[in-house]
Amino acid sequence: MSDSTDTQTDLQYSEVEQELRGHVRALLAARAPQSATLARTESEQPVDTALWRALADELGVTGLAVPEKWGGAGASWRETAVVLEELGRAAAPVPYLGSAVLATAALLAAEETELLPRxxxxxxxxxxxxxxxxAPRSPFPSSVRQQADGLLHGTLHLVADARTAGALLVPALxxxxxPGLYVVTDFTATPVVSLDMTRPLADLTLDGTAGxxxxxxxxxxxxxxAALATGAALLASEQLGVAEWALETTTAYxxxxxxxxxPVGSFQAVKHRLADLWVSVAQLRAVARSAAGAAAAGxxxxxxxxxLAQAFASQIAVVAAEEAVQLHGGIGFTWEHPAHLYLKRAKSASIALGTADRHRAALAQLVDLTL
Structure with missing residues (x-):
């Protein structure tokens, strides 16, 4: 378990975190090769439920931030961030961000112990x-309302990880x-075309639903x-994983x-592009670790x-993925190569939980920066 006294200042990975990384990376290499992920994106079942079960049953990483008394691992958001790095590096099609981060953070904040262990x-x-x-600091949603019958009515658009969810946490008036936050188990999820095919979105309809x-x-x-801020902070770790894959794979190629x-890598222009990217990824790592530490420390x-994490991470992840596509030459533009998975994940994540521009505006307000 992480020591909350130093989670914000210590950006280094602990031995436990490195060991956790090794286990997660090995599982993903064995159970989620890129060829399988590419094939899955063209199927009607883009989410790898078998991989999700392996992450839960074999590694126990779906409840890292949950205290042991509530059925979790008793670790912290720092360890969760390490898992997200590896999931980003593999572009793994599992609902980890939606369930193990966003929903879990909401359940922890609400101290909802009935649902949390499951x-x-x-x-x-x-x-x-x-x-x-x-984005964090957004107005409380008003598209779902409780009517006179005591039931919930309304629609929600472009919800991540809802297609595989057995329960929803629905903000409603x-x-x-x-405002209220309701647990809903009876709902209709309609798939929508998603840019990131490894993280499908859905529209939700609540028509007289009990919550x-x-x-x-x-x-x-x-x-x-609390859920949105934690999600935005930890999303940077997933974006870091995407950027690291792009940098390492492109450098090797x-x-x-x-x-x-x-070798193409001997050309000075290519060297400069990758050197600049290396610096950016190193900076992103520090920003992501700091954000994860802040979440872990409460x-x-x-x-x-x-x-700060999202204002920086979104741009770097997209640039890294774009460089991977371009520097791989012709093969990087093909459907058979996995580079497009990472570009779509990076671009989708750059919009998720608030755009970089929105986070920069929020940051200016948070630190009382006036122009």
Whole structure:
């Protein structure tokens, strides 16, 4: 378990975190090769439920941030961030961000101990029912309302990981217009075309659906904000994994590919592009680790760390994926090569939980920066 006294300042990986990384990477290499992920994106079942079960049953990483008394591993968001790095590196099609991060953070904030053990064990996939682009500090959603019959009515668009979820955490306004967060298990999820095929989105319809309220009023607002801020902070670790894959794979490729009798990587222009990318990825690692540390420590600076992480990570992950496509030459533009998976993941993530521009604007307000 991480020591909360040093999670914000220590950006290095502990021995436990490195060991965890090794186990997750080995499992992904064995169970989620890129060829299988590419094939899955063209199927009707883009999410790898068998891989999800392996992550839950064999490694127990679906509840890392949940205390042991509530059925979790008793670790922290730092360890969860390490798993996200590896999932990003593999472009793994599992609902980890939606269930093990966003939904779990909401359940922890609401102290919802009835549902939490099932989510922590991976037995139940849960999803936070907000549009995937919803940023921290957004107004409380009003598209779902509790009517006079006491049931929930409304629609929600572009919700991540809802297609595989058995439970939704739905922000809704009650009959008096007061915020509430409800657990819903009876819903209709309609698939929509998603840019990132490894993380499918869905539209949700609630038409007279019963919901169990787990937070109300200011508590519901605070719970939703805690989930979104934690999700934005930890998303940077997934983006780091994407960028690391792009940098390492591209560097290896330009050493092997020859033009004019020389390795492409020996050309000065290519060297400069990869050197600049290496610096950016190193900076991204520091930013992502700092954000994960703030989440693990329950720091009051989490909103600042999350905004800073997303303001920086989104751009770097996209640039890294673009460089991978371009520097792989013709093969990088083909459907058979996995580079497009990472470009789509990076681009989708750059919009998720708030765009970089929105986070920069939020950061300016958070640190009282006036122009």
């Amino acid at each position: 989510v922590a064990s991976g037995e139940l996939v849960a999803a936070l029912a907000v549009p995937f682009a919803t 009650d009959q008096d217009g007061q 169990r309220r787990i937070a109300a009023g200011d508590g519901a607002v605070a719970t939703l904000e 330009v050493k092997e590919r020859h033009q004019f009798g020389r 720091s009051a600076d989490l909103p600042v760390s999350a905004a």
